Amino acid sequence: MDYIISGLTMGGAYALIAVGYTMVYGIIGLINFAHGEIYMFGAYFVFAMIVETSKNTSFLISLFMLVIFGITIYLFLRDKFSPLPSLALSLVGGSFLSGFTFFLFLTSIPFYLAFLLSMIFTSCLGMAIEFIAYRPLRDAPRLAALITAIGMSLILQNVARLIWGARTRAYPDQLIPSIIKTQTINGEFLTDKLLSKMSFFELLLKGHKIRIFGDTYISSLKILIILLTILIMIILHLIIHKTKIGKAMRACAQDKVTASLMGIDTDRIITYTFAIGSGMGAVAGILNGLAYHNLSPTMGYKAGVVAFAAAVLGGIGNIPGAMVGGFILGLAQSIAAWIGLSQWIYGVAYAVMILFIVLRPTGIFGKATAR
């Protein structure tokens, strides 16, 4: 049981990342190898905000944010103003915002706020990457864009190493609201007597282990993570199918020239796609940080490799496919760990992917709906 829950938790994170890969592929036909790093930064931003970070480190992160904000502001302003004023304005705006983030990083702010801000920051990161690295190569050979993506991934990994160092970090427990803590009171499970007085949701919110049957308990944190993952997926589904921007995304994914003939600003839609994909990547990173307590500059690479496999498994470009693919690989990995193959979980993920590709070359849902 524990393995299944763990598999679903991990699978949820993979699913959230895989959706980012698949959305970007659907719309510009590029494997965004830097997406794993976006996930990593999502986790680290929260870390930097909920703990008190040293002046030097805060300064470094803010410097990075200056670049990111500057580019993001510029990319939105350049449609309205000529290049020079846009540049000036983005420099001013970027400095102002990154100066503000300096204090956010320096001090310690509540977890929820950090969660939200991290999503915004990573969205900006995603939009900035698209603008400086991928947009100039829109019409270039695929290989050029692919190599750039790999390069971007390495650069971001090294930026993180520069800022936070290579060692593993963890969110400090006392700064995480009790709602999402794993521990039980006094480190013990609740007695049946106590349990009977509390409702399921109370338990969930109080953050204890929940007894399913007999001796089987599951951590409410993991349940919360799974529920949150599903909630985010529902929201994404609604965005894509019910909102104007979401419909425009699908239109662009199917035929960009015709979409532009409808007056859809395809570059802008691509920007939004990166923003949404990156925001979801951040959520995955943060949830993973909560569940497994290990942040490292290479975490994005590791998770990204599996999430990419999940996206391929679901039929790249296909959003529901990526979600299901993520859960399948998460479960496959935890089953592998259960039967004693914990050294091999990445191999297992790829073996499952290859098996699926051989059996169903078009992905689990047969047809790529996002194209």
Place this chain on the structure above:
Amino acid sequence: MLSLSQVHSYYDKMEVLKGISIDVAEGEIVALIGANGAGKTTTLNAICGVVKVGKGKIRFLDKEISSLPTTEIVKLGISQVPEGRKLFQDMTVLENLEMGSYRRRDKQEIKRDLKHVYEIFPVLFERKKQLAGTLSGGEQQMLAIARGLMMKPRLLLLDEPSLGLAPILVNQIFEIIKKINKLGTTILLVEQNAHMALSIANRGYVMETGKVVLEDLAFNLLKNEMVRKTYLGIA
């Protein structure tokens, strides 16, 4: 309303439009005919900014548009119904129509136009929840035109609307084009079906390998010996 003067366009280094000049006045139906590969589609794409204008000028409503991005050109009131329909196959009929009105902010009027479009094409109303890719050829063409109309254009560019349709449907489509024009939309109609096109148009242009070789009233073109021989198949 629309005027192309000495427009040149290129694919890579290959010159596809070799200095063409075309004028369309408000309220007209202008036909652009020519054999496969003459450059008709490229002409429409040059107007919409999908293909770059190398040399020459395109003016629309007294505004130079030859270097504007597609979205800006569309905003001025030009809408193209592309060759081969180019529907968003995996979206529903209604969603395709919504993409047509993507740019517009006038909610009330969009609703009215939608009703109007459904009146012209009742079959689209019946199938509004169906995926565009599952429609028949004729229905797809109707949807493509309807989507173009939802943009509320002042100038509608139609690229081979009769392509691949059964004769009865062709008649029906041309009736609808006439009707749309009567209701106030100017039309530039690209067709290989020269007879049909010229019979509903006011004026016509004949293109051959990137050049306009003939222009006249449609009525005269129908009688022109060269046109009759080459495009109408009448000796």
